[in-house]
Amino acid sequence: QVQLVESGGGLVQAGGSLRLSCAASGRTFSSSTMGWFRQAPGKEREFVASISGGGIIINYADSVKGRFTIARDTPKNAVYLQMNSLKPEDTAVYYCAVRGVGRLNPMSTDSYTYWGQGTQVTVSS
Numbered sequence: 688q689v690q691l692v693e694s695g696g697g698l699v700q701a702g703g704s705l706r707l708s709c710a711a712s713g714r715t716f717s718s719s720t721m722g723w724f725r726q727a728p729g730k731e732r733e734f735v736a737s738i739s740g741g742g743i744i745i746n747y748a749d750s751v752k753g754r755f756t757i758a759r760d761t762p763k764n765a766v767y768l769q770m771n772s773l774k775p776e777d778t779a780v781y782y783c784a785v786r787g788v789g790r791l792n793p794m795s796t797d798s799y800t801y802w803g804q805g806t807q808v809t810v811s812s
Contacts (some may be wrong), residue, residue, distance in 0.1 A: 689713040696806030707768040709783030720786035721766040725779035737793040780805040
């Protein structure tokens, strides 16, 4: 059974930082794009960042460019999201996901096959 487990969420003041981790098990995703999405209350789940299997192709949502950094540790089957200069509008449940084989758009939720349970990030103002 494939399982993705996020950790590292919490409460932080505006301008602070958090590092999210996602550990995958049940399958090796060395050749798969992995991504981070978030969902705020009353809003649709939105793309945050993605990284290709080789770590070369990286995409960020415009709202987080320059503040967030995605990275992966392929031998550990893990992906990370370093979040700096956090803003209250970053408050959301953050999910990690694995893109399915053959899916083209790494920024689309529909391209991802496996999802974690999410971790809450709350940024106070």
